[in-house]
Amino acid sequence: MTNKNADIELGLGLIGIGRTWGYKSSSIPEEQNSLDFLMKAFEMGINFFDTAPAYGLSEVRLGKFLKSLDTKQRNSVVVATKFGEFFDETTSSTYVDHSYKALCSSIDQSLERLGRIDILQLHKTNVEVLQSEALLDAVKYAKQKGINIIGASVSDVESGCIVCKNNTFSVIQIPYNMNFTSLEEILDLAKENNKFVISNRPFHMGEIMYKNNLDNSSDTIEEAFKFIIKKNFRGVILTGTKSPQHLQENLRGFQKAFED
Template sequence: MAFMRPLGNTGLTVSALGLGTVKIGRDKGVKYPNGFTIPDDRAVADLLARARDLGINLIDTAPAYGHSEARLGQLLHQRQDWVIVTKVGEEFDNDTGDSHFDFTPEHVQRSVERSLARLNTDYLDCVLVHSDGNDLEIIQHLGTLDALNALKQKGLIRTTGMSTKTVAGGIATLEKADVAMVTYNLAHDEEVPVIEHAARHGKGILIKKAFASGHLCHDGDDPVQQSLNRILGTDGVSSIIAGTINPRHLQENVSKARRACGE
């Protein structure tokens, strides 16, 4: 399978490895094994340029990632070269470090308009609901995906979906939207049925926590390569979102992802 892949039947093509950007906007309430310092503008600009040079075109952000959206809006050039994924539903307070959720259609509208302004763009390639774990409640009763799909009809969003936490939620998402983001790594394959459903129905799959947020452990020599091999060798997977602010890690991950894709 190639490094550049279709995002289901959306018409978008994405790199098999996407860049997650929580670490450029938020350092409170995160679950990484090691501490880090939020990089300055020059370092972020260099990281984005390096990612593009390496063939990455997919970038993942969210309102819950602190200042990430606003920084990307200032530093991300050649907008047309990027597929930008952002989210709705989870809000983060940079002062207190606390999160809260709001899945109402009214909040969806405000959140998308704010993301468009922060990201300095007139369209969003993909907007996902940032689930709190109550996937089916959100999908079936709160109207969150319906509100996103209405904004898609207006041309503000190209594709919609949800970052889910349950198999039932992932499948329900794919029945109403274009993309599901699911957890898949060497220690967690419970959500593979969602990926299989997507493969059968031409839907897009983005993978989160492929390296278990830095906690990946395995008996093999190179758990990152093993994880990439398994995930990118799974039919239906469009891209893995991997967050890093280290250019060397980024280059290593891209090299290993290309190897996993047979390049």
């Protein structure tokens, strides 16, 4: 959902439909409920979906939803996924593998699930892997598979600096919100280097909402979005809800954040 007053859109992070996550973890929805939720989001105007192999059932469920769209609808949607972190179903935990073999295998699996990948991001980024031959070779493999937009999901300043200054990456994903500003300099550097920014965790994994008076939740949502959009970057803010009602509230708050 793009706001006409800024080059920022509201997107949907899909960890919540695949595994437990957040400030107050809750069970994942049934598959049909997830598919219904994705369709309602699409009907609300959400057309940016961010998933990952490490998000449990998320990629599989998103893929089933995408297959329900006609060609025109699918072409209106941006699907971003990741490689480098994986989900172990037997232990319900994640693990990291940045080897060339694992990265290529992840690409193949994600393509099988999703059909097409619009943005591919390195997951659990660190300085060592960013400078590795394995990653460069895996990026070449991704491009051979028709994936032309490469990014990285960053959680430390040093990695963020490398990504922002490296032409291999045109997208950077970072957490940024009123309770977490440690990567603000990376957000500024990304703007300077014309990177497309994916800003995640606008509510600090839900903590901002739960620690505020829920009677004023609409004001809290608006203020949380307003804090982020003041940075005036080119990109998307991801909300991680799995509830149609909460998504509608988030969309309303996102739109109101541009009114002042």
